[in-house]
Amino acid sequence: MEIQINGEINVLPAVMENGKLKITQEGSNMILQTDYNLMVLYNAAGLVQVTIPGGYQNAVCGLCGDFNDEIDDDFRLPSGELTSKLEEFVEAWREYPEESNCVHICEENCDECDPMRASIFGREEACGQIILENGPFEACKDIVNATEYFTDCLIDMCDADGQSQVLCDSLQAYATACQAAGVKIKPWRTPTLCPFSCQQNSHYEVCTHTCEVSCAGITTSESCTINCFEGCECDEGYMFDGDKCVTMDQCGCVYNGRYMGVGTSVLSSDCLQSCTCANGGVVVCSANSCSDTQYCDLQNGERACYEKKGSCTLDVRANMMTFDKLHGQVPFTSIFDLASVCDLSLDTWFRLVAITQSCNTEGSFDLSSIHAYFQGVSIAITPGLEAWVHGKKVPLPAHLSDSLSVTIEEESIVLKNGDTLEVILNKSGELTINVSPELSGSMCGVCGNFNRKISDDLLRPDGKQSHNFHELIQSWRSSDFYKCSL
């Protein structure tokens, strides 16, 4: 479980604005509460529960509806119009579609399940648990609508062809909803039905109060809800430090309402001060600064001194890292656009094409060559420390213009274009591409757009998100070199 506050990753619990806003971990859930009784519960099983006070009657919009006590007008679009189609309703409220990693699992007839399959998934070893007489959730059925959760469970199981994880998520969703409503449920997990694994020094309990017995809870226990939730409870003598169960003397510090484990540090927003949690809850602060080639920034949840230039790398084991630090594996045989300036008209435009080819029968990875194109010049370089310009092999070093050069430095061939681009390819086939900070956000290719965000690094040329790195590389294959996918 991870939370970000103003974009920065934090450990739970977090208390902000003099206690007006609190986020705690309770069992396997994260709970956000405000002093005006807004509560959001979220857990790894994908359950989100939003509770709002009565003052919001008729004053809200979104997927949860308008809260006007009328069920018939809840599929309202952002435009104010009503729809009867669930897909249209959900799609219309989608936020950040370009950053979303979601895929459509179900395209049509999503809420149908043929009766044969429904009867199988409805058995008491599966979704039937929810409505089972004298079952673990018996006490809850009149408080949280069991039939609704049972039906949802059947539909989800049908869509997922009976995957056990989907069953467990459905049962956990009901269990959590019951517990959030203050109902005491009986243990429902068994070694064969949705076993729950816990970290070292902790064990599963159906009713835990993890929030109070956490290291940070010592000082913030009044932030916890009164309910208990299922989840992992630290063994006797241990406390939860937001990440693992530790003995009490290993508990960290609470600094500016934020919990820090022993040995961890936080940087001030200008990176000029670094505060570290030492033993005994003592926070030690000292001056800090970024070097000339670095700048202070918050990236992917972490505040740090970051290099101004962008670096994309490919190592001898086919591991690639994009400018924004997404890691992935390159296929052993392929030709793809590694990095290019998206705007073809710029003077600084370039395009780098990578050719990988397996040279032996074991199928090991080999980077054959990099083809580099600039306005008016094309260059090929290989790990054999050889270079071709406009298709002609040239002796090295080669100075092609005021800014463009190919040189040998130690065991590497280095292609440089002013301050914009530096391509370093060494004898063993390791590749580093450095680009200037000015190109941030204007890059195309597998190395990503260099906008300092990892979340959109799987973007294909058509602007859609790939499902994985392999698909990303396929989408950027260099179609001027070959037609079919290799």
Ligand SMILES: [Ca+2]
């Ligand atoms: Ca309504």
Ligand SMILES: [Ca+2]
């Ligand atoms: Ca990016």
